[in-house]
Amino acid sequence: xxxxxxxxxxxxxxxxxxxxxxxxxxxxxxxxxxxxxxxxxxxxxxxxxxxxxxxxxxxxxxxxxxxxxxxxxxxxxxxxxxxxxxxxxxxxxxxxxxxxxxxxxxxxxxxxxxxxxxxxxxxxxxxxxx
Numbered sequence: 001x002x003x004x005x006x007x008x009x010x011x012x013x014x015x016x017x018x019x020x021x022x023x024x025x026x027x028x029x030x031x032x033x034x035x036x037x038x039x040x041x042x043x044x045x046x047x048x049x050x051x052x053x054x055x056x057x058x059x060x061x062x063x064x065x066x067x068x069x070x071x072x073x074x075x076x077x078x079x080x081x082x083x084x085x086x087x088x089x090x091x092x093x094x095x096x097x098x099x100x101x102x103x104x105x106x107x108x109x110x111x112x113x114x115x116x117x118x119x120x121x122x123x124x125x126x127x128x129x130x
Contacts, residue, residue, distance in 0.1 A: 035114030038081070043095050044104035044113070044125065046078035055083025055102065056090070064130045074129050077116040096124065 038045040040052070047053050047060035061080045063073040082101040085091050091102035104111075105123050112118035112125035119126060 035109070035116075035118070036111050037113055038104065041081060043082055043092060043102045045081040046113070046116070047081045048079055052079070053081035053083065055081075057084035059083065059101070061101075064127065066129050074127055076127065078113075098124070 041047075041054040041058075043055065045053070050058055050060050053060050059082050061076055061082055063075050066072045066074045082103065084100060085097035085102045086100070088095070088097040091097050094105050095102045096105050097103075103124055106112050106120035106125045107123070109118075109120050112120050117127055119128070
């Protein structure tokens with residue numbers, strides 16, 4: 001937890017257009033997907049506080065650990081709902097337990113919150129620099 005009472009994770013916001021838990025995959029004027037946004041409260045959904053999220057010990061993460069030599073924290077645009085887990089079985093469909101928190105999984109960038117800067121890397125939606 002950081003000073004704001006939120007959990008720091010090492011991955012971005014995994015998502016998917018075919019999620020069982022609902023969500024939207026907005027369509028742009030050109031007819032292409034602008035990314036996936038999980039249903040409110042679900043893992044990977046935007047949030048402003050822990051009360052916006054669902055699950056066992058739900059948390060609205062506001063930052064993640066950076067990677068590479070620079071390290072530091074990377075702010076998560078619009079927050080990221082997650083919850084505690086001991087293993088992937090404790091997470092929902094299209095989610096993975098990573099460092100004791102559930103994260104959304106992905107196959108392509110369209111499975112992620114593209115408008116918030118997430119991209120699909122290593123089967124998880126991540127922010128650049130994480």
